[in-house]
Amino acid sequence: MSPAAQHLPSESPARGARNRHTGKAVLAGVVAVGLLAAGGGTFSKWSEEKAIASDDIITAGELSMSTPTVFWTDGTGRTIEPDTYRIVPGDTIELHASTTVTAKGDTLEGALELQFPAELQKEIDELAEAGYVSYDVTFSSGAKTTQDSYPITKNDNGHVVEAIATFTWDADKTTDSFGENADTSLTGTKLVLTQQ
Known part of the structure; x- marks a missing residue:
């Protein structure tokens, strides 16, 4: 190299x-x-970035009712005062409770019911089962009539709905002195409006 x-x-x-x-x-x-x-x-x-629907506002609906108007009638439709009216076998009396419903909501479904306090409902049921008293609850408005409860939709907005509870004492039922001078308080009875 x-x-x-x-x-x-x-x-x-x-x-x-x-x-x-x-x-x-x-x-x-x-x-x-x-x-x-x-x-x-x-x-x-x-x-x-670009705005979409910047001016849109979403709005909630409403389900409510006005303070009920309440009165009582006898079997002939005559207005009575429950504090002074004395019931005897064979009588029919009716509790009327009406309210204006506010129902706003595109898919809203609800129900209006008449509810008695638990103890009173138990007493009514026992009397009905024994055959002393019969009762039913009817709801009516300009749009429809139903039994037991009233179905609510947006179409009922602004409608006056009346609940009528009818009590009839059996005139043919022998009770001796059972039920004489008895009184029952309806304190706590109410209309209940709920969404379903």
Whole structure:
């Protein structure tokens, strides 16, 4: 092997200039990608915002009723005062309770019911089962008449609904002195309106 120094062939000036330009271009690309990836400065991830339905308002409906108007009638439809009217076997008396319903809601479904206090309902049921008293509850408005409860939809909005509870004492049932001078409080009786 020759001890003389060996020289690698040198690049031509034109080729060296071309490599330097390519290196700068690659470096600039790496820097640009780095800026985009970092999300900093002007070169962040692209985004855009546009308002939709900005003036729309969503509104809740309502299910409510006015304070009931209450009165009593006898079997002939004559108004009576329950505090002073004295019931005897064969009599019929009716409790009338009417209210104006507010029912706003496109898919609203509800029910209006007449509810007696638990102890009174138990007493009524026992008398009915023994055959002393019969009773039923009817609901009516200009739109419909139903038994036991009144179904509510948005079509009932603004309607006056009347609940009528009818009590009839059996005149043929022998009771000796059972029920004489008895009194019953209806405190706690109410109309109940609920969504279904």
